[in-house]
Amino acid sequence: MARKMLIAGNWKMNGLSAEGIALATEIKTAVKAKKRTCEFLVCPPFTMLSTVKKALRGTKVALGAQDCHFNEKGAHTGDVSPLMLIDSGCSYVILGHSERRADHGESNELVCKKAIAANKAGLKAIICIGETLEQRDRGETVDVCKNQVLGSVPDDATALNTVIAYEPVWAIGTGKTPTAEDVEEVHAQVRKVLAKKLGKTQANKMRILYGGSVKPSNAKEFLSLPDVDGALIGGASLKSADFMAIADNASC
Ligand code: PEP
Numbered sequence: 001m002a003r004k005m006l007i008a009g010n011w012k013m014n015g016l017s018a019e020g021i022a023l024a025t026e027i028k029t030a031v032k033a034k035k036r037t038c039e040f041l042v043c044p045p046f047t048m049l050s051t052v053k054k055a056l057r058g059t060k061v062a063l064g065a066q067d068c069h070f071n072e073k074g075a076h077t078g079d080v081s082p083l084m085l086i087d088s089g090c091s092y093v094i095l096g097h098s099e100r101r102a103d104h105g106e107s108n109e110l111v112c113k114k115a116i117a118a119n120k121a122g123l124k125a126i127i128c129i130g131e132t133l134e135q136r137d138r139g140e141t142v143d144v145c146k147n148q149v150l151g152s153v154p155d156d157a158t159a160l161n162t163v164i165a166y167e168p169v170w171a172i173g174t175g176k177t178p179t180a181e182d183v184e185e186v187h188a189q190v191r192k193v194l195a196k197k198l199g200k201t202q203a204n205k206m207r208i209l210y211g212g213s214v215k216p217s218n219a220k221e222f223l224s225l226p227d228v229d230g231a232l233i234g235g236a237s238l239k240s241a242d243f244m245a246i247a248d249n250a251s252c
Contacts, residue, residue, distance in 0.1 A: 002206050005232035005252045006040035006163060008126065009237025010066065010094060010211075013045055019119065021050040023056035026240035028045045038230065038252035042237070043094055046080055053089030059229055063094030064126070067100055070110075070117040082121035094120050094232070096152050097128045098169045107149025116154045119161045126209070126232065127152050129190070133170035140166075145186055146193045157198060159205035160250035164190060165232040171212025173234055180221050183210050216245035223250035 008051075024042060031040055043064040044052045053063050065088075067133070069079035085093055095118065096111035109237040129148035131141045145166065153162060166186050171177050178186075187208045195203035210222045211232030222228055232252075236242040 003229045005250065006207055006209060007038050007243070007250075007252070008041040008064070008092075008094075008165075008209065008230065008232045009043060009243055009246045010093050010097070010234050011042065011235060011237060012066070012099070014238055015048065017048055017051050018096055020044050020052050021055045023238065023240055024052045024061075026066045027061060027243060028056055028059045030059055030240060030244040036247065038247055038250075040247070041092055043092070046088075048237065049085070049088035049090060053248060056178045061180060062088050062091050064124075066094045066097065068093050068095070068114055068118055068123070070113040072117070072121075082118045082123050085118075085123060086121055090123060092124045092126060094108075094126045094128065095164075096148075096165060098130055098172060101128075102169075108148055111152040112154055115152065115157070115162070117209070119154065119157070124163060125157075126162050126165050128165045128167050128211070128232070129171050129213070130167040130172075136168065136170065138197060141182075144188045149190055150197060153194070153197065155197070157206075159202050159207070163207045163209060163230075164191060164194070165209040165211050166210035167232060168221055173200065173213070175213050176194075177213050177218060180225055184225045184227055187225065189239075191227055209234065216242055216247060216249050219246040219249040220251075221241055223252070 041062040065085045068082045100106045116126045132143040207229035209230045209232045214231045214233045215236045
């Protein structure tokens with residue numbers, strides 16, 4: 001089953017407009033410089049979405065946001081709706097990142113509501129899952145990830161509107177990573193749960209990204225695994241050379 005690799009940058013709460021324009025322009029130039037088999041995505045902070053969209057004009061690099069509300073509009077101070085993201089040029093939204101689950105108490109149920117709303121508006125949802133170090137030490141990694149998939153992924157999700165990102169919480173921004181065997185095991189188990197929930201066809205087509213301290217030097221190891229269909233990249237996505245080297249080293 002050929003799944004198109006997705007190389008996605010999560011810029012988190014970093015950068016002002018000038019830096020965002022510079023980074024997007026560098027990525028645009030590098031993506032155009034040679035034939036690529038993967039899809040590229042950048043997810044800047046809300047404040048830069050329209051600006052970065054303009055900077056990316058003329059490339060296929062997609063634009064995504066890092067969160068959205070589940071309502072279309074209304075009295076939700078500080079929130080941004082899926083339609084507003086579409087209006088800013090987004091085609092993707094990251095949902096349920098562990099930093100949002102931790103900092104904002106986001107539950108599986110809330111992530112699922114957001115994903116339903118995002119899909120309804122026409123956005124592809126990148127739904128993040130992953131275990132904490134304590135859960136890993138207790139041997140709960142696979143169960144935690146399965147439960148997050150069951151609770152966070154809408155029942156009618158499809159491979160066209162949903163991407164899963166497995167990001168062990170303890171690997172995010174720490175330079176630590178699981179072994180390739182560990183990653184493949186979780187991805188294969190996640191695909192099994194997706195098959196039970198959504199049917200085999202959708203599960204086989206759905207992309208499952210790995211995220212957590214991905215860098216040029218380990219990209220090949222993770223991105224060549226059979227059930228890994230791309231990467232969600234934090235720190236290394238803020239330098240165009242590193243972001244592009246991850247795709248280069250994974251030969252996509
Ligand atoms: C992330 O937060 O999505 C992430 C994977 O971060 P990093 O690459 O910095 O570990």
